[in-house]
Amino acid sequence: MKTTEYTAKAPDPQESLIRPGTELRLLLILSALMSFASVSTDMYLPALPTIGRDLHTNSSTIELTFSAFLIGFSLGQLLWGPISDRYGRRLPIAAGLVLFTVGSVGCALSTSVTEMMVWRVVQALGACVGPVLSRAMVRDLYDREQSARILSTLILIMGVAPLVGPLLGGQILVFWSWQGIFWTLAAVGVLALLSLLALPESLPLARRSTSPLRCSLASYLALLGDVRLMGYALSGGFFYAGAYAFIVGTPFAYIEYYHVSPQAYGWLFGVNILGMMAANFLNGRLLRQVESEQLFRIGTGILALTGVILAVNAWFGWGGLLGLVIPIFIYMSMNGLIVANSVAGALSSFPNNAGAASSLLGAMHYGSGILSAAMLGWFSDGTPWTMAWIMGLAGVGSLLTCVIAIRLYARQGLTVAQG
Known part of the structure; x- marks a missing residue:
């Protein structure tokens, strides 16, 4: 059987951007x-x-x-990727941050849920530029194994945001109002704009796309036909579906069902972020001895197991609040083994259109959250059961997609070479 190797050409060296003296600054801004x-x-x-x-x-x-936020976040990524492949990374990031700031102000001034939904879409169209182009910039500068380690480092550093976010939101709610939360987000957007003054351009003119933006659809169709990319994207997408079911479902499961205060909820939420940070730190260390593909498989296996345990606990009411908190902690910690490795693996074959590939990957990941968040509303019964079975189903889906993808590689005679 003929064997075809997927190999990725290492990015052009850009030593001026990743010298030891500048790498920490770059990592902080990207995170x-x-x-x-x-x-x-x-x-x-x-x-x-x-x-x-x-x-x-x-x-x-x-x-x-x-x-509504996830819709804007997913669709926006499909726009920013091709734009950045053609015009570079910094200019689209600046435009996105302006949109984010305007959308945050609109949310603060909303007087109806419809208004807020509209402004959340605007906010998301701007917010998505950060994750998608940060991933693309990492791919611009590093090869696959380095990318996986750098992405783990970025996720480890950025773990401060979701750790502090609910805690800060709870305190703003006590001393100010929910509108104050969105005014704070607008201020964050302004500060991020100022940080771009210290962010170098990672995509040189020689490697920028010369294809018209109208050709983006054809580019996405070609990427959708790549078995390797779709395997990583779908498996990671199932993880994000479960993660967003947790994000949307726990405020009502914890605060309304188990009568946890908004401030205590912030601490319960933050525990999961600590788990994610620890797992990303471990992933970065293990990647020196273990292939990212293997760690990705392990992560999906643990995800499926804890998702099933969570669903069983919620159905029978076993463990009460702890019956949710403990399996959710393990479930969300698998972010450390799944996200960085899946992104690095998916982008390793696309050095020349990393922006478009990253956009499609991100759109599929975050787009899966649209369905899981909507399902919470459709099937909600006033208990944590709906959230739990969605997370359990997503965990099993992530594992099965990973297994199926590996079998497809074998049938087609594809071997994945470490880039």
């Missing part, structure tokens, strides 16, 4: 940009019940503001 998804969602989580009451709507309707 801040990657955190915009978490900052935009996690900070307002403790305020969801309050926002629902103030805007005179129920929990399932106010959850649609989260779905």
Whole structure:
């Protein structure tokens, strides 16, 4: 059987950008940009019940503001990737941050749930530029194994945002209002714009795309036909579906069902971020001896197991609040073994259109959250069961997609070479 190797040409060396003296600054800025998804969602989580009451709507309707954000976040990534492949990374990032700031101000001034949904879409169209182009910049500068380690480092650093976000949101809710949360997000957007003064351009003119932007659709169709990319994207997408079911579902499961205070919810949420940071740190260390593909498989296996345990606990009510908190902690910690390794593996074959590939990957990852967030509203029964079975199903889906993808590689005679 003929064997075809997927190999990725290492990016052109850009030593002036990644010297020891500049790498830490670069990592800090990229991690801040990657955190915009978490900052935009996690900070307002403790305020969801309050926002629902103030805007005179129920929990399932106010959850649609989260779905609206994910719609804008997913579709926006498909736009920014090709633009950045053609015009470089810095200019699109600046434009996105302006949109994010305007959308945050609009949310703060909203007087109805419909207005907030519209402004959340605008906010998301800007927020998505940070994660998608941060991943592309990493691919510009590093090969596959280095990318996996750098992405783990970035996720480890950016873990501060989702850790602090709910805690800060809860405190703003006590001393200010839910509108104050969005004014704070607007200020974050302005600060991020200022940080671009210290961010170098990672995509040289020689490697920029010369294809018209109207050709982006054809480019995406070609990427959709890549078995390797789709395997990573779908498996990672199932993880994100479960993660967003957790993000949207826990404010009501913890605060309303188990009567946890908004401030205590911030601490319970933050414990999961600590688990994610620890797992990303471990992943970065293990990548020196273990291939990223193997760590990715291990992560999906643990994800499926803990997802099933969570669903069983919620169905029978075993363990009460701890019956949710403990398996969710393990489940969310698998972010450390799944996200960085799946992204690095997916992008390793696309050195010349990393922006488009990163956009498609991100759109599929975050787009999966649209469905899981909507399902919470459709099937909600007032208990944690809906959240739990969605997370369990997503965990099993992540594992099965990983296994199926590996079998497809074998049938087609594909071997994955470490880039």
